[in-house]
Amino acid sequence: MEIDWKPYYEIxxxxxxxLITSTFPNKGPILHPIAMEASDKVNLMIQYNxxxxxxxxxxxxxxxxxxxxxxxxxxxxxRIVNVCMVYCHPExxxxxxxxxxLFFSKFARNYIKRYFKEKKKEEEDPxxxxxxxxxxxxxxxxxxxxxxxxxxxxxxxLESMAYVSKLVxxxxxxxxxxxxxxxxxxxxxxxxxxxxxIMGMALLLGYTAHPMLWRQNYNKGLYELxxxxxxxxxxxxxxxxxxxxxxxxxYAKVCELVPIFDPEDLEAQLKKLQLEPNxxxxxxxxEINFPLxxxxxxxxxxxxxxxxxxxxxFLDEKKIKDIPSAxxxxxxxxxxxxxxxxxxxxxxxxxxxxxxxNYLLENVEKTLNLYVSxxxxxxxxxxxxxTLKYLFPVFKEKLLAKRHVPFQAKNSIxNYLLENxxxxxxxxxxxxxxxxxxxxxxxxxxxxxxVKFTRGYTLDYENDIETILIHSxxxxxxxxxxxxxxxxxxxxxxxxxxxxxxxxxxxxxxxxEAANLKDVYRxxxxxAKEGVDPDWYQSTFKEIEYAVYFANLFKDSIIxxxxxxxxxxxxxxxxxxxxxxxxxxxxxxxxxxxxxKQDITRGTLLIYSVFQALCQxxxxxxxxxxxxxxxxxxxxxxxxxxxxxxxxxIVFANKMVYWCIHNxxxxxxxxxxxxxxxxxxxxxxxxx
Amino acid sequence: MNSNENKGSxxxxxxxxxYPLFLQQNIEKEAExxxxxxxxxxxxxxxxxxxKIVWEIPYKARILRKRYKITQEQREFIVSVFLNYIFDKPTxxxxxxxxxxxxxxxxxxxxVKNLRLNWRKVYHFLExxxxxxxxxxxxxxxxxxxxxxxxxxxxxxxxxxxxxSHLEELFLIVRQxxxxxxxxxxxxxxxxxxxxxxxxxxxxxxxxxxxPELFEYWSWRINxxxxxxxxxLIARLATYNIKLSIELIFxxxxxxxxxxxxxxxx
Numbered sequence: 001m002e003i004d005w006k007p008y009y010e011i012x013x014x015x016x017x018x019l020i021t022s023t024f025p026n027k028g029p030i031l032h033p034i035a036m037e038a039s040d041k042v043n044l045m046i047q048y049n050x051x052x053x054x055x056x057x058x059x060x061x062x063x064x065x066x067x068x069x070x071x072x073x074x075x076x077x078x079r080i081v082n083v084c085m086v087y088c089h090p091e092x093x094x095x096x097x098x099x100x101x102l103f104f105s106k107f108a109r110n111y112i113k114r115y116f117k118e119k120k121k122e123e124e125d126p127x128x129x130x131x132x133x134x135x136x137x138x139x140x141x142x143x144x145x146x147x148x149x150x151x152x153x154x155x156x157x158l159e160s161m162a163y164v165s166k167l168v169x170x171x172x173x174x175x176x177x178x179x180x181x182x183x184x185x186x187x188x189x190x191x192x193x194x195x196x197x198i199m200g201m202a203l204l205l206g207y208t209a210h211p212m213l214w215r216q217n218y219n220k221g222l223y224e225l226x227x228x229x230x231x232x233x234x235x236x237x238x239x240x241x242x243x244x245x246x247x248x249x250x251y252a253k254v255c256e257l258v259p260i261f262d263p264e265d266l267e268a269q270l271k272k273l274q275l276e277p278n279x280x281x282x283x284x285x286x287e288i289n290f291p292l293x294x295x296x297x298x299x300x301x302x303x304x305x306x307x308x309x310x311x312x313x314f315l316d317e318k319k320i321k322d323i324p325s326a327x328x329x330x331x332x333x334x335x336x337x338x339x340x341x342x343x344x345x346x347x348x349x350x351x352x353x354x355x356x357x358n359y360l361l362e363n364v365e366k367t368l369n370l371y372v373s374x375x376x377x378x379x380x381x382x383x384x385x386x387t388l389k390y391l392f393p394v395f396k397e398k399l400l401a402k403r404h405v406p407f408q409a410k411n412s413i414x415n416y417l418l419e420n421x422x423x424x425x426x427x428x429x430x431x432x433x434x435x436x437x438x439x440x441x442x443x444x445x446x447x448x449x450x451v452k453f454t455r456g457y458t459l460d461y462e463n464d465i466e467t468i469l470i471h472s473x474x475x476x477x478x479x480x481x482x483x484x485x486x487x488x489x490x491x492x493x494x495x496x497x498x499x500x501x502x503x504x505x506x507x508x509x510x511x512x513e514a515a516n517l518k519d520v521y522r523x524x525x526x527x528a529k530e531g532v533d534p535d536w537y538q539s540t541f542k543e544i545e546y547a548v549y550f551a552n553l554f555k556d557s558i559i560x561x562x563x564x565x566x567x568x569x570x571x572x573x574x575x576x577x578x579x580x581x582x583x584x585x586x587x588x589x590x591x592x593x594x595x596x597k598q599d600i601t602r603g604t605l606l607i608y609s610v611f612q613a614l615c616q617x618x619x620x621x622x623x624x625x626x627x628x629x630x631x632x633x634x635x636x637x638x639x640x641x642x643x644x645x646x647x648x649x650i651v652f653a654n655k656m657v658y659w660c661i662h663n664x665x666x667x668x669x670x671x672x673x674x675x676x677x678x679x680x681x682x683x684x685x686x687x688x
Numbered sequence: 689m690n691s692n693e694n695k696g697s698x699x700x701x702x703x704x705x706x707y708p709l710f711l712q713q714n715i716e717k718e719a720e721x722x723x724x725x726x727x728x729x730x731x732x733x734x735x736x737x738x739x740k741i742v743w744e745i746p747y748k749a750r751i752l753r754k755r756y757k758i759t760q761e762q763r764e765f766i767v768s769v770f771l772n773y774i775f776d777k778p779t780x781x782x783x784x785x786x787x788x789x790x791x792x793x794x795x796x797x798x799x800v801k802n803l804r805l806n807w808r809k810v811y812h813f814l815e816x817x818x819x820x821x822x823x824x825x826x827x828x829x830x831x832x833x834x835x836x837x838x839x840x841x842x843x844x845x846x847x848x849x850x851x852x853s854h855l856e857e858l859f860l861i862v863r864q865x866x867x868x869x870x871x872x873x874x875x876x877x878x879x880x881x882x883x884x885x886x887x888x889x890x891x892x893x894x895x896x897x898x899x900p901e902l903f904e905y906w907s908w909r910i911n912x913x914x915x916x917x918x919x920x921l922i923a924r925l926a927t928y929n930i931k932l933s934i935e936l937i938f939x940x941x942x943x944x945x946x947x948x949x950x951x952x953x954x
Contacts, residue, residue: 003892003925008903012922015906019915057916060923498708536708629718636710 002132005065006072013076016058017083020103023056024087024096056103063111067132074141081145088152097156101163104149108167111142112174143178146171154186154204161200165207172211176218183208184224191231198235202246205232209253214525222524223288225254226296233300236307238314248336251304255339257524259511260301263294265345273514290521301344305352309359312371327616327681329453329497337371337378349382353390360394360446376449384454392461395447399440399468403431410474411595413602416561417470420553423463432471437480444472444483451491453499456543458491465491466553473602478670481602485609488554492613495547496639500534539639547614548641555610558603559652566600566663570655585666592664600665604656604674608681611649615681618642623650623683649682719756722748730769741773742783746790753794764800767791775809781817781835788838795845805846807854807883811861814839814882840882847885858883859898866905877905881917886924895925 005012066073084104087096111134118133146167153164171179187205190196205228212221232247331338341349356375379387407428409415418424432440447468451458458465465487472484511517539547576584611618619638620626623646626634653675660666660675679685726748729740749766752758758766770791774784818836858879865876886895906918 003896003899005922005926008899011903011907015915015918019919022915057923058919061919061926064923064926498711534706538708538710 002067003065006070009072009076012061013080016056016080019056019058020080020084020100023099056099059103059106059110062107063114066111066134066138068135068138070138074138074145077141077145081149085149085152088149088156090152090155093157093160095159097153097160098163100149101153101156101160101167104146104153105163105167105170108142108146108170108174112170115139115174139175143171143175147179147182150182150186154183155190156200158197158200158203161203162207165204168204169208169211172208173217176211176221180212180218180221183212187228198232198243199246202232202235202250206246206250206253209250209257210525213254213257215522217525220287222258222293222521225258226293226300229254229297229300229304233304233307236304236311238311241315244308244311244315252336252339255343258297258343259520260297260340260344260348261294262298262345262347263291265347266294269345269511269517273512273517275514275518298345298348301340301348302351305340306355308371309355312359312369313363315369315371327493327612329493329499331381331453331499332374332377335374335377337374338381341375341378342382344382346383346386349379349386350390353379353386357390357394360391361398372446373449376446377452380450380453385457387450388454388457388461391450392464395443395450395468396464399433399435399443400430400464400471401433403429407431410476411602412561412565412599413558413606414470414474416557416603417473417553419561420557421466421470422549423466426463427467427470430467430471432468432475437475437477440472440475440480441483444468444480444487448483448487448490451487452494454491454494455501455537456495456540456546458494459542459546462546469554473606478598478601482605485605488550488606489609489613492547492550492610495543495550496539496614496617497537499537501537502535544639544641551610551614551642551645555607556648558607559648562600562603562656563652566659567652567655570659572651572655572658574658581661585661585664592668597665597668597671600656600660601668601670601674604671604678607649607652608674608678611645611678612681614642614645618645620646620684622647646682649678653679653682719752722752722756723758723762726752726766738773738777738779738783741769742786745769746786746793749790749794753796758794760798760801763794763798764802766794767800768803770794771803771805775806775813784817785835785838788835788842792838792841792845795842800846800849803849804851805849807850807857810843810846810850811857811883843882847883848887850883850885852890854883855885855894855898859901863901877914877917880921884921884924886927899925 062077084100086092087094087100115134118130121128122130122133150164150168150171153160153167156164168179168183172183187201190201211217213225215222229251232250236244236247341352344352356379376387376391379391409418418427421427435443451465469484469487473481475481511520574581617637617639619634619642621643657666657672657675657679660668660671665671726745729745730737734740745766749758752762770787773779774787774791779787818839862876862880865872865879867873902918902921906915
């Protein structure tokens with residue numbers, strides 16, 4: 001349907017100008033709904049709507065009404081741009097700049113959408129009527145207008161930069177040869193300005209990283225990369241946390257696309273795959289020295305990591321407390337280091353780990369930091385074996401010391417554990433170093449991150465891990481025991497969960513093949529969907545055996561111990577009615593003892609943590625009758641060794657609740673919370 | 689199915705072949721069984737069918753749509769039943785609300801090509817349920833705010849299902865209202881926003897005859913915020929864009945509320 005809009009241009013553009021200027025907030029924030037009297041609804045409604053809404057929806061119509069040779073349209077658009085430019089000037093920026101940037105980014109997106117649609121039509125059917133299709137002249141006028149706007153918009157404040165970035169991103173996909181050099185010129189100029197702010201620029205570079213580095217789209221974007229990376233490195237400081245976060249965002253976006261090789265690693269890999277040593281991984285007509293480029297990138301990576309670790313103690317990004325009920329492993333999608341570490345070659349990773357291990361050795365009294373958690377998770381996702389090899393000895397040295405006096409258990413839970421432990425002798429040889437409670441909790445929290453996603457590699461360190469955990473459980477502070485329980489839970493989750501082993505954005509395993517390594521720099525930015533082939537981790541027999549041993553140690557032995565000590569005379573059938581139970585509950589307050597309370601709290605906490613980790617793969621045998629389809633799924637998914645876990649937990653919790661009511665422990669919040677949650681998980685209540 | 693043969697053969701979800709083998713299931717049979725169950729429930733026409741349509745079938749349809757990917761024929765059949773119950777059967781506002789919700793999610797973003805909708809019926813429904821001049825004993829004085837929002841969403845999804853003549857009838861109503869008073873003008877514009885559509889099967893000439901009228905309304909000294917409505921209307925003509933932008937839905941809801949009065953001010 002091709003309607004001739006020319007006769008209406010005057011009224012449309014006049015109204016567009018009115019709409020643009022009327023949507024600018026000129027009196028503080030955008031107006032909120034005004035309370036309205038029923039008698040004067042309509043007048044107030046108009047008054048209310050006049051100041052509301054920050055979106056100029058003309059972007060839907062404008063790009064679709066242009067026809068080839070329609071000069072009047074472009075003249076009118078030029079007038080609109082002229083008016084808008086006044087509001088985009090760096091000296092006159094405000095919320096209106098955001099509105100303009102948003103409007104033009106949507107306009108550009110729809111224009112380009114139309115162009116690609118028409119292009120596709122032409123490719124499918126060469127005889128299609130091209131009379132109304134956009135031509136080169138239209139594109140020229142469009143690009144001229146956009147460049148004029150960008151002259152000012154590129155120097156916008158941080159608030160408008162997200163929209164400007166989207167506009168630039170769209171334009172680079174459309175005309176990379178024209179926009180990219182223009183952008184680099186402006187960015188390099190911006191770095192020289194005294195009032196330059198890295199935050200907006202890093203956001204812009206981060207958003208435009210893909211179209212700029214996607215080699216199929218723009219071949220030369222990669223050439224500017226080392227310069228930009230090094231320039232941004234100067235802005236990582238301990239004094240301004242915000243700046244650092246934005247630079248990290250930019251780096252993460254780049255690392256998602258560009259692999260970082262140590263030159264020696266690459267050479268060795270090429271030789272191994274019998275590829276030519278004169279680097280046939282590049283195109284012939286590249287305009288830069290690629291070996292130098294690889295060298296520069298690896299230097300940058302090391303410089304960045306060293307600098308970041310140096311300022312790490314001063315970055316006070318506190319770790320958000322994990323939600324304890326997490327029953328699965330969660331990969332943090334906002335982790336800025338995941339791409340950086342997994343995109344680096346093996347020997348670079350080793351160097352990072354050395355630097356990081358030194359940091360952990362030297363900085364004892366530091367509060368828990370989100371970045372530490374991110375970095376460890378990134379290392380674990382890339383190569384858990386290497387991470388444990390480098391980092392675990394640090395923990396051993398920091399936490400354990402040889403014992404000089406004979407071992408004596410601190411509480412009965414420790415006794416139960418030692419009776420059933422394979423490494424009881426080893427455990428008795430060591431003791432926890434006299435650390436401050438906070439530091440101990442900090443180390444245990446890092447240990448929790450360290451065992452996350454480690455698959456079965458923790459088996460090599462099982463005696464030391466067990467020693468640390470059992471000693472922590474015996475610590476006089478209950479918080480230390482809680483931190484140890486979280487480590488137990490994470491270790492078991494990492495053993496029995498199903499998750500992809502190659503959670504990196506670049507499928508590093510593919511570089512093991514000659515054909516893939518050859519294209520490593522040619523295919524930068526290629527859509528990920530084609531390349532992703534998850535390599536799933538599924539517990540092997542050995543790992544399940546370890547999980548069962550761990551479960552027996554931290555769950556069954558405690559259940560057995562508590563049952564012997566407290567539940568010997570409890571039958572499991574509740575003979576009293578509710579009102580009697582409430583009376584008993586209120587009368588038995590005085591009978592509780594501190595030591596018993598501590599033991600039961602620790603015991604129930606550990607049982608709950610272990611069960612929470614395993615229940616995802618424990619069947620509902622003897623609890624529910626399931627349909628045949630679910631049963632088929634059960635047979636495949638659930639681990640047979642865990643079949644009786646749910647019932648055992650229900651029996652124990654039932655008796656324990658009864659005992660607690662009769663002995664005055666039901667007023668203890670922690671004990672009852674663990675027992676209630678345990679029961680809920682066992683019957684699958686939280687899944688419903 | 690825990691077999692190598694099944695790897696990559698599932699046509700329903702491109703991700704499933706990438707799961708570990710023991711998590712892959714053959715869901716083709718299950719989808720068919722579920723649809724047959726829904727169909728037989730409707731076709732046998734039991735006395736409590738309305739209850740089933742309100743309480744049971746929407747959930748089954750949701751599972752069918754989300755878990756197994758519903759086919760176009762199945763979608764059209766379920767949608768036609770829902771439409772029948774909304775416009776032709778006497779149902780309460782609560783039932784209409786539930787069915788509208790299910791209807792919107794069943795249509796989703798897909799086009800139900802083989803259905804046709806009587807524009808008059810939809811318009812009368814809007815007038816009678818949301819702008820009532822008398823108390824309807826079936827609907828009662830029930831609060832209909834939720835239902836109204838869902839109905840607007842429904843309108844934006846089905847606008848292009850009306851017959852060709854609906855534009856003529858629509859403009860007749862608009863002409864009658866637009867110059868009467870300010871509230872009537874707002875209502876007329878809101879009706880245009882709800883029902884005006886562009887269909888690529890019709891020639892540009894068919895729409896061009898309404899353009900002078902449309903631009904005449906626009907040239908009147910009216911509130912600048914109405915510009916958004918007109919830009920949306922002409923964008924539909926330029927792009928065949930049948931979607932109502934989300935912001936405009938909210939904008940329209942506000943306009944409508946102010947016309948019919950919110951439940952708290954009535």
